[in-house]
Amino acid sequence: MDDELKEIMREAFGDSSSDDDCDSIDETAKIQSIFGESCCWEPITGINGLWICRDFLSPDQQSSLLFALEKEGYFAETSHNQAMRFGDLPCWAIELSYSIRENVLFSGCVPEFMDPITVGNNEKECPFPMDILWREPLFNQLIVNIYQPDEGICAHIDLMRFEDGIAIVSLESSCVMHFTRVGYETSHREEMNEGCTRIPVLLIPGSLVFMWGEARYLWKHQINRKPGFQMWEGQEIEQKRRTSVTLRRLCQTL
Ligand SMILES: O=C(O)CCC(=O)C(=O)O
Numbered sequence: 001m002d003d004e005l006k007e008i009m010r011e012a013f014g015d016s017s018s019d020d021d022c023d024s025i026d027e028t029a030k031i032q033s034i035f036g037e038s039c040c041w042e043p044i045t046g047i048n049g050l051w052i053c054r055d056f057l058s059p060d061q062q063s064s065l066l067f068a069l070e071k072e073g074y075f076a077e078t079s080h081n082q083a084m085r086f087g088d089l090p091c092w093a094i095e096l097s098y099s100i101r102e103n104v105l106f107s108g109c110v111p112e113f114m115d116p117i118t119v120g121n122n123e124k125e126c127p128f129p130m131d132i133l134w135r136e137p138l139f140n141q142l143i144v145n146i147y148q149p150d151e152g153i154c155a156h157i158d159l160m161r162f163e164d165g166i167a168i169v170s171l172e173s174s175c176v177m178h179f180t181r182v183g184y185e186t187s188h189r190e191e192m193n194e195g196c197t198r199i200p201v202l203l204i205p206g207s208l209v210f211m212w213g214e215a216r217y218l219w220k221h222q223i224n225r226k227p228g229f230q231m232w233e234g235q236e237i238e239q240k241r242r243t244s245v246t247l248r249r250l251c252q253t254l
C-alpha cells in the first residue's frame, strides 16, 4: 500500500490493533475488524448516486456479522423483524462503518488518491462524495431488518430526518430491490416498464449498496418478495429469510 495512504488511514482510524473505544471488545468484534477487504464499486446505470459493492463481505465475514446480530438477540423470535439503534452504535456496527470508509478509500475511486486527469471534476465517479466520506461519525443510526420469506418493504424514500448517504448491507437471501423515480410511480404492475423510471438492482448476500444525492432523494426503493416478483434474468430467485443492516446518520438539530 502506498505510504501516504497508509499514513492517512492511520490518522483516520488509528493503529488497527489498539484504536477501539469498545473496552469489552470480544472475539466477534475482532473477527469483524477484517470487514471490507473488497473494493470493487460499480455505479448503477440510470440512477445517479447509487453504487454497489457486490462482494463487500466474504462468506466468513457475513457469518461473523450474523453471529453478532444473533448475540444481540435479534433473531430470537420470528415475530421480531426490526431492531433500531441510535447514537452510540455497538462495536460490530462501528467496525462495519469504519470498514465502509476504508473500503471506499482503497477502491481507487477517491479523487484525492487518483490521477487528476482521470478524475476531472466529476465527483459522480466516486461512490461517496468527500463530505460524506469524512464526516464524523460516518453513521450514528442503524436498523436491522429481518424479513421472513414473502416479506419485503414498500416503496419509500428514507425519512428526511436522516442525512444524505445511506448504506445497506445484505445478508442471507438474495433479492431484487426496485428503484422508482419519484413522480413516475404507478399502482398498475402492467404499466410498469423496466425502462428509465423503474430499475431493478440485485442484492446478493455480502453486498453493500450506497445511496446518496438523487438516489437517496429522487428515487423510491422497495422490495417485493411476494411469489412471482423476485425475478432476475428470467429466473425466480428462491426466497428464504433475508437480513439487512442499514446505516444512516441523523440530521443534526439546531
Ligand atoms: O432491507 C433493505 O435492504 C432496505 C431497508 C430499507 O430500505 C430501510 O430500512 O429503509
Ligand SMILES: [Fe+2]
Pocket: 156, 157, 158, 221
Ligand atoms: Fe429505505
